[in-house]
Amino acid sequence: GQSLEQPSEVTAVEGAIVQINCTYQTSGFYGLSWYQQHDGGAPTFLSYNALDGLEETGRFSSFLSRSDSYGYLLLQELQMKDSASYFCAVKGNTPLVFGKGTRLSVIA
Amino acid sequence: DTGVSQDPRHKITKRGQNVTFRCDPISEHNRLYWYRQTLGQGPEFLTYFQNEAQLEKSRLLSDRFSAERPKGSFSTLEIQRTEQGDSAMYLCASSRPREGPDTQYFGPGTRLTVL
Numbered sequence: 001g002q003s004l005e006q007p008s009e010v011t012a013v014e015g016a017i018v019q020i021n022c023t024y025q026t027s028g029f030y031g032l033s034w035y036q037q038h039d040g041g042a043p044t045f046l047s048y049n050a051l052d053g054l055e056e057t058g059r060f061s062s063f064l065s066r067s068d069s070y071g072y073l074l075l076q077e078l079q080m081k082d083s084a085s086y087f088c089a090v091k092g093n094t095p096l097v098f099g100k101g102t103r104l105s106v107i108a
Numbered sequence: 109d110t111g112v113s114q115d116p117r118h119k120i121t122k123r124g125q126n127v128t129f130r131c132d133p134i135s136e137h138n139r140l141y142w143y144r145q146t147l148g149q150g151p152e153f154l155t156y157f158q159n160e161a162q163l164e165k166s167r168l169l170s171d172r173f174s175a176e177r178p179k180g181s182f183s184t185l186e187i188q189r190t191e192q193g194d195s196a197m198y199l200c201a202s203s204r205p206r207e208g209p210d211t212q213y214f215g216p217g218t219r220l221t222v223l
Contacts, residue, residue: 042214043151087150095141095164098150
C-alpha cells in the first residue's frame with residue numbers, strides 16, 4: 001500500500017520561511033509532487049522531484065531524499081496569499097496518491 | 109488554453125438518483141483523471157484514461173461508478189443509485205506525456221450533495 005504523512009496545520013508569520021514535511025511509504029517510487037489548494041479552489045501543481053536534491057521555483061523550493069522516503073516544501077518570503085492547503089503526492093506503481101494536506105495559515 | 113472545465117459545478121440530488129458529471133480537459137492533454145475529495149482530505153484517485161482507454165480504476169470505486177471517454181476528449185463520470193456517502197467534491201484533472209503524470213491540471217470540481 002501507499003501512505004503519506006504530513007502535518008495537518010502550520011502557522012507562520014508574513015515574510016518568514018516555512019517548511020512542510022512529507023514522509024511516504026509506497027510500493028515503487030517515481031517521484032514526489034506538491035500541490036497548493038486554496039479554500040474552494042482546485043489543486044494547483046507546484047513542483048515535482050524525481051531525484052534527490054532541491055528544486056527551486058521562485059519563492060518555493062522542494063526537496064527529496066529517496067533513501068529517507070522524505071521530502072519537504074519550503075516557502076520563503078511568505079505572503080498572505082500563501083494561506084492555503086498544501087498536499088504532497090507520490091507517484092508509485094499506481095497513479096498519484098495524495099496526502100491529507102497541510103493547512104498553512106500566514107499571519108501578519 | 110482555457111483550462112480544465114467541469115459541469116455542473118454543483119449538484120444536489122436525492123439518495124437513489126443517478127447523476128452524471130462532465131469534464132473537458134485541456135485540448136492537447138491525452139491523460140484524464142477523476143478524483144474525489146472530502147473535507148480535510150486530499151484528492152482520492154478514482155480512475156484515469158489515456159486517450160479513450162480507461163487504464164486504471166481504484167479498488168475503492170464501487171460498481172455504481174462508471175466513467176467514459178468515448179472519443180479521447182471529454183469524459184463523463186456517472187454515479188448510479190447515489191448514497192449519502194457519495195457527497196464530495198469530484199475533481200477532474202488532465203496531463204500530457206512530456207510533463208509526466210505527476211503534473212496534473214485540475215478543474216474546479218463538481219460538488220455533489222446527496223440528501
